[in-house]
Amino acid sequence: MTTFKQVQDIIVDQLDKEENEVQLNTNFRDELEADSLDLFQIINDIEDEFDIKIESEEGLNTVKDLVDYVEKQVESK
Template sequence: MADVLSRVQRIIVDRLGVDASEVTREASIKDDLGADSLDVMDMILELEDEFSLEISDEEAEKINTVGDIVTYIESRS
């Protein structure tokens, strides 16, 4: 199975229509990748499906960068 980062990257590329090369660990999901609050909610749903976990609203609010997502998912698995 692909590692967490590449699975997250695939979802972000699909949802936000950005280039895979832009989806670095440091990239801010809203500021650098152009997501709005609806995109973030939509992406959370997709991540929950992909990684079979539930992300609470409080945890979701803490997510800023791609790296935050990867770290969160790795801490849960």
């Protein structure tokens, strides 16, 4: 399973969205209407799934931002 697919599954589950609504260029706040609590829960799930630590949600505006961050953290482990 790709990193994108794993992240997509978490976002779909947390925000109760359809898979086609969550693409790489999708913006969390503008398109998915995610608030800070939603992002906190998504980040917690991703940290558990990938065994990484995400220090801040700053700069994580799109799904691609998050996928790139996760891949970078996993590679540096």
